[in-house]
Amino acid sequence: MGAAVVGQVTRGTTGTNRLRRVDRWIARHPALRRADDPLVIDLGFGASAVTTLELHARLRRERADVQVRGLEIDADRVARAQEQLAASGVTGVSFGRGGFEIPLPAGRRPVIVRAMNVLRQYDEAAVTDxxxxxxxxxxxGGVLVEGTCDEIGRVMTWAQVSADTVPQTLTLSLRLAGLERPSIAAERLPKALIHHNVPGERVHAFFAALDREWERAAVQSPFGPVVRWRTALGAMAQSGWELRDRARWRLGEVTVPWSAVAPS
Structure with missing residues (x-):
C-alpha cells in the first residue's frame, strides 16, 4: 500500500486568474531560475485544473523546461484535472493524489511548493506541522509559498518559508485601483498570522502604519494609485520599516521580513 495522504480536503474554490499575483512573483524567484530540476508543486489545486495550468504557462516564460505537478487529496478532482489536461494538449504538467507529504517518484524534490488557500481551514496549531x-x-534552496487570497485574486498575501521551515518574508499584493485601505489584506493573512492582528502584535503595527501612510499619501491620488502606493511605502521605509523588492511596488506589492510581523 502507498503512504497515507496527509491533510484535509479543501473547499476547492478556484477560478481563472485567481492566483496571477503570486504566480508572477514565483516566476521571478531566484530559486526557480537557478534550479537544476525546475519542478514546482501546486498543492491543493482545487476543483479545477485551471490555476495549475496557468501557473505552468506563467513559469515557462522564465523557464521553458519547468514542470508543474498539481496535487489534491480528492481523487475525483485529480481525475477531472487529468481530463482537462488531456483536452488542453499542454505538456510539462501532471496531476496526482497527495497532501502535505508531497509524494513524488524517484526521490525528486520540488524547488517550489505553492500552497494557496489550503491552510486557512485549519487550526493555527496545525500550521507548524x-x-x-x-x-x-x-x-x-527551495521555498514553500503559503498564503491566501480573496475569491477573485485582488487581495492576496503569502509567506515564504525555507527548506528548514524558517519563515522568511511576508508579501502583500493588492489591486490598487479602488483600494480604500491596505489593511483589507488582514482578512487574507496566512493562518500563522491572521489571529494575531490585534493591538500589541507586530503585524497589527505594520497594518496600522501602512494605513496611516496610505491616508497621508492621498494627496498623490490625482497622479494615480501606483504613485500614491509608492509614496506611502517610501514614507514607511523612511520611518524605519524594512521593505524589500522595491521594484515590485509598482505591482501593488510590498514584502517585509517575517521578523517584522511575527507573532510575539
Missing amino acids: AWRRMAGRLAP
Missing part, C-alpha cells in the same frame, strides 16, 4: 512536512520535501 504542515509547514514542516511541505518544506521538508523541498530541494536545497
Whole structure:
C-alpha cells in the first residue's frame, strides 16, 4: 500500500486568474531560475485544473523546461484535472493524489511548493506541522509559498518559508485601483498570522502604519494609485520599516521580513 495522504480536503474554490499575483512573483524567484530540476508543486489545486495550468504557462516564460505537478487529496478532482489536461494538449504538467507529504517518484524534490488557500481551514496549531512536512520535501534552496487570497485574486498575501521551515518574508499584493485601505489584506493573512492582528502584535503595527501612510499619501491620488502606493511605502521605509523588492511596488506589492510581523 502507498503512504497515507496527509491533510484535509479543501473547499476547492478556484477560478481563472485567481492566483496571477503570486504566480508572477514565483516566476521571478531566484530559486526557480537557478534550479537544476525546475519542478514546482501546486498543492491543493482545487476543483479545477485551471490555476495549475496557468501557473505552468506563467513559469515557462522564465523557464521553458519547468514542470508543474498539481496535487489534491480528492481523487475525483485529480481525475477531472487529468481530463482537462488531456483536452488542453499542454505538456510539462501532471496531476496526482497527495497532501502535505508531497509524494513524488524517484526521490525528486520540488524547488517550489505553492500552497494557496489550503491552510486557512485549519487550526493555527496545525500550521507548524504542515509547514514542516511541505518544506521538508523541498530541494536545497527551495521555498514553500503559503498564503491566501480573496475569491477573485485582488487581495492576496503569502509567506515564504525555507527548506528548514524558517519563515522568511511576508508579501502583500493588492489591486490598487479602488483600494480604500491596505489593511483589507488582514482578512487574507496566512493562518500563522491572521489571529494575531490585534493591538500589541507586530503585524497589527505594520497594518496600522501602512494605513496611516496610505491616508497621508492621498494627496498623490490625482497622479494615480501606483504613485500614491509608492509614496506611502517610501514614507514607511523612511520611518524605519524594512521593505524589500522595491521594484515590485509598482505591482501593488510590498514584502517585509517575517521578523517584522511575527507573532510575539
